[in-house]
Amino acid sequence: MKLTLKIWRQKSTDTEGRLVDYVVDKISEDMSFLEMLDVLNEDLIKKGEDPVTFDHDCREGICGTCSLYINGRPHGPTRITTCQLHMRTFKDGETITIEPWRAKAFPVVKDLMVNRSSFDRIIQAGGYVSVNTGSARDANETPIGKEIADEAFNSATCIACGACVAACKNASAMLFVGAKISQLAMLPQGQPERKRRAEAMVAQMDAEGFGACSNTMACVAECPKSISMANIVSLNREYIGAKLTSNQV
Amino acid sequence: MNWVNSLLGSNIGRKLVMALTGLFLISFLFVHLSGNFLLLSNDAGAKFNAYSRFMSTAGIIRVLEIVLVAGFLIHIYTAVVLTRKNASRRPGGYAAGNKTPGVSWFSKNMGLTGSLILVFLILHLRTFYFEYHYGTIRQVYYQEQSQGEMATKVKLTVLEEGQIPPSGVDVYKDMAYIAHEAFQSPLYIIAYTIAFILLGAHLIHGFQSAFQTLGFEHKKYSPLISALSWIIGVGVPLGFTIIPVLMKLLNPLYANQ
């Protein structure tokens, strides 16, 4: 396959960036999107040019590190991570526009790589349960119904890739935050810190500069892990409930 | 009271305000619509004018009117704050735009549909509210006339300037005539229809969105709420816009004057 790529190049956070055209040839349909970019980068290195910086790690769809806003959609035309996107999804001769995730809370580090540590700070604000360490406890010590366990697990499958923020017109992080809040609100282990968690995580989400939710559900449509809208609704309920009833005045 | 500020200043808190005021405005819309149906009574506007007088004089309604104005102002103010803040969350935007499929146009354009509703609202207040309270609206009184057998018919008399009405009759400001006049203008009808289509678009997303914002979701009831959104979003505009048409058909009294 021969493709024209329009790739966002930006030297650093504080410099202006722009789209630059590249042509790649002899791309196999069986390559992943990231492997296609590897081919481009090897070419660029041979020519003595600066290779394109992009995030990646596991390349098997589980870590959430890869990103890329491809042809107007996070992770490209399908609902899987970019590392799992294959070139057969594209047509020979096609022009592909590749941009970084864009959000005030995700500043560009270089080219297509953005800084998603705002997500880490939200989790640090309350996306955990506090337990005393010691010897491992029995796995079935606290009974949890199958339905709840499944629902909580579904929420826990969020890989924090940020596609939800990238897709949202308001660059809102409600789906990401909602997944963690609902997961822990459903489980007995999450109860002691439930209200404090909701208040702290939302405060951090707002402080990081993410937008409000307009319930357009673009995030849900793009989530590679199929995190559902129920997580956002639950976040609203948890946060409003916590604000109205917690002892935090 | 720190917690109140922190709730109302949060992204979720602002949406909570939008949802509560939005649902309140919807309840008002139903009251307004049911009142408008009085225009269809073939009585030269007698019932509608009595209703208009009640709505603009009764104490409880005057209090509710203040609540309503506050509801509108809070909804609009919060809409401006939210929309501006949200727009600043992605400076620059995407060169390729956003091509996520399955995202409803209604949900992405609440600010646009809302702003256009506001333009119509101002025009609407000028035509009706302002005219009723401060305009040179004509005064009328009604007298019952026996017609043959048992049937009675209402006779409408327009009060001339300086004319003193016969004792014992109630004089009304003829709001029904203002409505009739407004609907004579094709321009007004077009604006009116467009405004209601926009309002419908606002509500098709707004109604269900408000429940999501309030944290309500249930396998049994959420599909019902989605369906209701469409019923309200289509039904309410249809109700309002069909009134001028039905008025011509069912209430020909004015046409003969």
Ligand code: HEM
């Ligand atoms: C007068 C001008 C109006 C403006 C400028 C306006 C603006 C807006 C905006 C921007 C939103 C969405 C906020 C967001 O989620 O991003 C919204 C939501 C809403 N509006 Fe309005 N609106 C107006 C009038 C109305 C009227 C007349 C009604 C009802 C009769 C209404 C009912 C609602 C409802 C139910 C919502 C949903 C709240 C939610 O998403 O939780 N609005 N409005």
Ligand code: FES
């Ligand atoms: S690189 Fe790990 S999910 Fe794509």
